[in-house]
Amino acid sequence: MNSTEKPENAREEAPEHVSALADAAAQATTGEPEPFTELENLYAENAALKDRVLRAMAEVENVRRRAEKEVADSRAYGAANFARDMLTFADNLGRALENAPKDADGALKTMIEGIGVIAADYQSRLTRHGVKKMEPQGQKFDPNLHEALFEIPDETVPSGTVLQVMEAGYTIGERVLRPAKVGVSRGGPKA
Numbered sequence: 001m002n003s004t005e006k007p008e009n010a011r012e013e014a015p016e017h018v019s020a021l022a023d024a025a026a027q028a029t030t031g032e033p034e035p036f037t038e039l040e041n042l043y044a045e046n047a048a049l050k051d052r053v054l055r056a057m058a059e060v061e062n063v064r065r066r067a068e069k070e071v072a073d074s075r076a077y078g079a080a081n082f083a084r085d086m087l088t089f090a091d092n093l094g095r096a097l098e099n100a101p102k103d104a105d106g107a108l109k110t111m112i113e114g115i116g117v118i119a120a121d122y123q124s125r126l127t128r129h130g131v132k133k134m135e136p137q138g139q140k141f142d143p144n145l146h147e148a149l150f151e152i153p154d155e156t157v158p159s160g161t162v163l164q165v166m167e168a169g170y171t172i173g174e175r176v177l178r179p180a181k182v183g184v185s186r187g188g189p190k191a
Contacts, residue, residue, distance in 0.1 A: 083177060136169065147180065149183060155188050156188060
């Protein structure tokens with residue numbers, strides 16, 4: 001054998017070793033990951049996408065509910081400013097009836113009855129549109145519903161009870177349209 005010549009089995013081993021190294025290098029350069037690593041990455045990506053979809057669906061549902069609530073509120077409270085302005089008309093009708101002479105006869109009596117019918121019709125129309133008159137007489141004073149104008153000394157009723165209503169209060173839906181202006185008791189036992 002010649003020293004420059006290699007044994008036959010050495011020639012066969014070298015190509016296998018080189019091909020294994022070449023395969024490893026090819027895998028490293030092409031970036032092909034292991035099959036299990038790739039599967040784990042796909043599962044993680046799938047879970048992240050599911051989470052994003054669920055969050056997006058929840059956000060859409062929240063926006064839908066918020067929009068429904070805003071529509072319901074606009075229906076219920078859309079006329080609040082107009083109704084607040086019209087309460088003065090209801091007050092004036094009530095004052096006209098309170099100050100009308102009780103012993104009127106003839107045309108004056110008919111006119112007073114007509115004003116009473118108009119006032120009742122007006123109140124029913126307000127009620128039909130969600131505006132309700134508060135009846136605070138005898139109730140406990142609530143600063144959310146009432147505006148105290150003065151105190152009335154009275155030992156017979158619990159302190160903080162509404163004894164006199166100076167101007168009627170109104171609500172629209174669950175909101176106070178105008179607080180009732182009242183006189184409140186003072187000096188009695190605490191409620």
